[in-house]
Amino acid sequence: MSRFTHTISASIVAVMLAGCGGGSEPASEIVSAPDVTPADLVLRGGTVATVDPAIGNVEAIAINGYQITSVGTNDEIAVYVGPDTEVIELDGRFAMPGFIEGHGHYMGLGRAKQILDLSGVSNWDEIVTMVAGAVDKAQPGEWIFGRGWHQDKWDSVPEDAVDGVPRNDSLNAVSPNNPVALGHASGHAAFYNDAALAAAAIDDDTLDPPGGTIVRTPDGRATGLMRETAQRLLSEAIGIYEGRLTPEEMEQIDRERVMLAADEALMHGVTSFQDAGTTLEGIEFLKQLEEEGNLPVRLYVMVRRASNEVMDEVLPQYLMLPEGNDFLTVRSIKRQIDGALGAHGAWLLEPYEDLTETDGLVLETVEDIERTAEIAVKHGFQVNTHAIGDRGVREVLDLYERAWETMGVEGNDLRWRIEHSQHIDPVDVPRFGALGVVASVQAIHGTSDGPWIPSRLGDERAEATSQPWRDLFNTGALVTNGTDVPVEPIDPIASYYASVSRRMVNGERFYPEHAMTREEALQTYTLNNAIAAFEEDIKGTLTPGKYADIVVLDQDLLTVEEDRLPNTNVDITIVGGEVKYRRGM
Secondary structure: OOOHHHHHHHHHHHHHHOOOOOEEEEEEOOOOOOOOOOOOOOEOOEEEOOOOOOOOOOOEEEOOEEEEEEEHHHHHHHHOOOOOOEEEEEEOOOOEEEEEEEHHHHHHHHHHOEEEEOOOOOOOHHHHHHHHHHHOOOOOOOOOEEEOHHHHHOOOOOOOEEEEOOHHHHHHHHOOOOOEEEEEEEOOOEEEOOOOOOOOOOOOOOOOOEEEEEEEOOOOEEEEEEEEHHHHHHHHEEEEHHOOOOHHHHHHHHHHHHHHHHHHHHOOEEEEEEEEEEEEHHHHHHHHHHHHHOOOEEEEEOOOOOOHHHHHHHHHHHOEEOOOOEEEEEEEEEEEEEEEOOOOOOOOOOOOOOOOOOOOOOOOOOOHHHHHHHHHHHHHEEEEEEEHHHHHHHHHHHHHHHHHHHOOOHHHHHHOEEOOEEEEOOOOOHHHHOOOEEEOOOOOHOOOOOOHHHHHHHHHHHHHHEHHHHHHHHHHOOOOOOOOOOOOOOHHHHHHHHHHOOOOOOOOOOOOOOOHHHHHHHHOOOOHHHOOOOOOOOOOOOOOOOEOEEEOOOOOOOOOHHHHHHHHEEEEEEOOOEEEEEEEO
16 A cells, blocks of 8 residues: 555544534724734635645635644634734635646746737648738738647548548648648647748658657658657757857747747646746756746746766756745656557557557657666655656556666655556556656646547556556545646646546546546645655645645535536636735736
8 A cells, every 4th residue: 555545544534524604703903912923814704625634624715924823613714813814704705825836847837828829720721821820910920920729639630641631732732832830739840831941951861760650641741740859950950040049049038938928837836837848057947036036926846858978977966856835846757668658659559459560659758768777766855757648657656666676675665657557558557656756737638638548558458557546546546637738738727527427528428437526636745745746744734834825616525516627717816825816917
């Protein structure tokens, strides 16, 4: 049994048994008792889900500075109301710990707000039209960027599509002189026009790179679709284009991305964000912003794209643990063993049902990730490895065990993670709990991708392996939650609804036997994410002494009818005792 099982189970039971708050009248005229320091901020008159098993649900909460001072009934908290205390009347609304985004891409979210948003298109023609509009506004030679398309969610694809994805002929017609780069929603493929391919000197004879595919027509012509690591063939050309900007201009763009991402996060009640991969240079930039006081959301950042040799040398100087009202933590490494199912890049134990010549792609070798694991043990860092396919998940579990044995450590205490954990062979499910490996899932992926997953895996394999949350819980695993934004919108309510309903966009339920309870889903988005980042002592519950990171919703997630959950609004977001967002203001 996992070392976390008892804590998780106790918390769930306590929340289920806790009352939903009584009918005490707000004590608006009561002044704080002489021996009590008045609070800076009080929230009262609602249902406050603390997610703390020793407390349960209460009515009110008092805050001083960036920390919670006390929680309890309206009458108990009334003594903290002084003449200068700001009081927020909940008026029956639902307050809870701020949502913790368990896996996302912070700067990617900001960038997604600066480029073409292709997430809502219905077909290829709509994309071509959007690109044509962008070209009309662009200077000659200026690159056009976009992200968010997903061919399996379109209402149709062109008849001459290759592997279910269009050729770039119509894109070339509307943008012959402006290079175009359009990222797949998953981030594991991208589509380019001929001008972009030419800028990178890619032609029909260019070889596929390890871990990537240049998709080609039957007669060998590059279609414009680049899977997985093949996207990197364009990196130098894009870098040259972006190099036209001065360092000051690039920094301004990055600062804008930080603020755009923060606005989206706070609007959706996200107070902490676990960033799944930032370069060492990017971490230096975020550190600068933290020192300036310009990080609006707490970040837990994973080191990405540094070689093992570099990490072995510099990791100690990048270790950043929470201190005080901290907004930047660095203590983990992100690796990636396979790609995404939608792009046929997830590494499977058996070939794809709809592309039988492949069982997926290995993006980073087992040996290289295993060496990273050994370096992480040496320097006290967590390892978080992307694995979506059942073969990828098994290989990561195996290499974690080997690394622990090599380094002579007990792995259960390290809280290493498998990011996504989307498709798990039933044989491997109990290993998560037994080894203490965190299943870092994004519930929204199951319902968003569910309608087309059987086409990739076949019905039997899809049912046996797809997001088996109930089995993970039952075998003692710690399960977390997130959105993988910008792959999906940064909307915890949508992912919470997916967690408890498994309802897909087509109205059907995606293997509903694995649905979470309301309490489990709430915990995956708060306390469990805090545990997965070693931060349960400072966040994840509304316990006195922890960060005053709070979200106020207009509906009770634990009691509202299931079909009304998606209509839940974030009314207020509080970070460190400061109101950072109010709906309608």
